[in-house]
Amino acid sequence: MSRLRALLALVPGLGPLRAAVGGIWRACWAVFAWIFADWRHAALFVLALESLHANVFEIPGLRGELAEARADETRARERAEAAEATVSNLQDAARQAEATQESNLRRVAAERAAKDQEALHDYQDRIAALRARHERLQSQAAAAAARVPGAADVSSSLGSARGAAEAPDDTGLPPVLVCEPMNLHERLIASEQAEQLNALIDAVEGQAAIRTNP
Numbered sequence: 001m002s003r004l005r006a007l008l009a010l011v012p013g014l015g016p017l018r019a020a021v022g023g024i025w026r027a028c029w030a031v032f033a034w035i036f037a038d039w040r041h042a043a044l045f046v047l048a049l050e051s052l053h054a055n056v057f058e059i060p061g062l063r064g065e066l067a068e069a070r071a072d073e074t075r076a077r078e079r080a081e082a083a084e085a086t087v088s089n090l091q092d093a094a095r096q097a098e099a100t101q102e103s104n105l106r107r108v109a110a111e112r113a114a115k116d117q118e119a120l121h122d123y124q125d126r127i128a129a130l131r132a133r134h135e136r137l138q139s140q141a142a143a144a145a146a147r148v149p150g151a152a153d154v155s156s157s158l159g160s161a162r163g164a165a166e167a168p169d170d171t172g173l174p175p176v177l178v179c180e181p182m183n184l185h186e187r188l189i190a191s192e193q194a195e196q197l198n199a200l201i202d203a204v205e206g207q208a209a210i211r212t213n214p
Contacts, residue, residue: 031045100214101214103214104212104213104214108210108211108212111210112207112210115203115206115207115209115210116203116206118206119199119202119203119206120199122199122202123195123196123198123199126195126198126199127192127195130188130191130192130195131188134184134185134187134188137184138184141184
């Protein structure tokens with residue numbers, strides 16, 4: 001130390017520096033003297049050094065790790081909330097789709113029932129009109145038969161004519177078939193069968209026209 005002071009004394013203009021170095025040296029010497037004066041002072045000095053090391057090096061690192069851990073926790077919580085929201089949205093969409101499907105099934109069933117009822121009522125109206133017309137024609141035929149004697153034997157004479165036409169002739173050719181005109185009852189039956197077929201076609205077309213998609 002004396003040599004350092006001597007060297008500093010040789011350099012001009014270093015008086016303040018020399019004084020500062022001297023002050024630092026005296027402070028260090030006083031600290032060392034205090035430390036070695038009692039073993040408890042040495043223990044306190046070691047604790048102070050450890051505290052200084054922790055505050056300078058370890059605690060900032062721990063704070064950084066703690067901040068990173070908190071950031072990871074925040075990100076994990078955000079991911080969990082996003083996943084929960086996605087699951088909730090999917091459940092809501094599934095419930096909405098199920099409700100829409102049920103509503104669509106009820107609508108289709110109601111429309112089909114309405115179409116069936118409409119076709120049935122239309123068929124019943126047509127049959128009623130046919131039967132009413134048949135009754136009117138029967139009444140008219142009965143009235144005509146009452147006014148014209150022998151009109152009731154027309155059908156029998158037509159049947160005899162058909163039998164004669166179906167009889168084989170001497171030429172060996174196939175017999176010529178003569179279709180006997182239908183009476184009123186047969187016409188009614190044929191008309192009812194035709195109306196049944198029309199009603200079935202209308203019912204099928206009505207069912208096919210129903211929109212089944214929501």
